[in-house]
Every structure is written in C-alpha cells, then in structure tokens.
Amino acid sequence: MKNQTLTRAELFEDVHNELGLPRQECASIVERTLDLVIESLEKGETVKLSGFGVFQVRDKSARVGRNPKTGKSAPIDPRRVISFRASQIMKARVDAGAGKALGK
Numbered sequence: 001m002k003n004q005t006l007t008r009a010e011l012f013e014d015v016h017n018e019l020g021l022p023r024q025e026c027a028s029i030v031e032r033t034l035d036l037v038i039e040s041l042e043k044g045e046t047v048k049l050s051g052f053g054v055f056q057v058r059d060k061s062a063r064v065g066r067n068p069k070t071g072k073s074a075p076i077d078p079r080r081v082i083s084f085r086a087s088q089i090m091k092a093r094v095d096a097g098a099g100k101a102l103g104k
Contacts, residue, residue: 041082053086 008030015026037055040047047055058081065076086094 044080049087051087051089053084053090056083056085057081058083 011030012023012027015021015030016023019026021029037047041055041057044057046057049055060079060081062078063076064073066072067074
C-alpha cells in the first residue's frame, strides 16, 4: 500500500471538482472550516462532526518522564493535547477501504 498524504491544495481541488465553485471560493470554505475547528479547540470546546468523529482537548498534568537514551528522569511540563475519536461510520468505511486496498 502506498503511503499518501492529502494536502490542503488537493482538498481545495476536490471540493472544487465536487461542487463546481471557483477554486478560490472552495479554498476559502475549507480554510474557514478548519479555522472554526481550531478556534473551538483553542477555547477547550469539543468538536463533534457527525459521521466523522470527535476532537477533544485534554489537559495533561505535569509528570516525571525518562530519557530513553540515558535513563535519567526528566520533568514533563503540563500541557494540552488534542485527541480524536473516529465515529463508527468512519471506522467501518476505513476498514472496508483497507480490505479493498489489500485485495480482499
């Protein structure tokens, strides 16, 4: 299976091809959608996209970690992380697509 990455430019182009709107307008729509997701996450809000999944911000507390090379303890600062939980619909589609890609 070839490892490919979908870029923003390809996403703009796909939306343009699907909707037939001008490329610049499609780029603006996609960019604004991504901006809204980011802005909501910055505020600590959960973003639920039905049929796609849920993005959540979690606060991780400070802890002591270990440097894997040296084995020395090192403090890890508290931070916020983004987690994503795929919907059952997305999981099923990805699983079905994996079967096709593997020739099953």
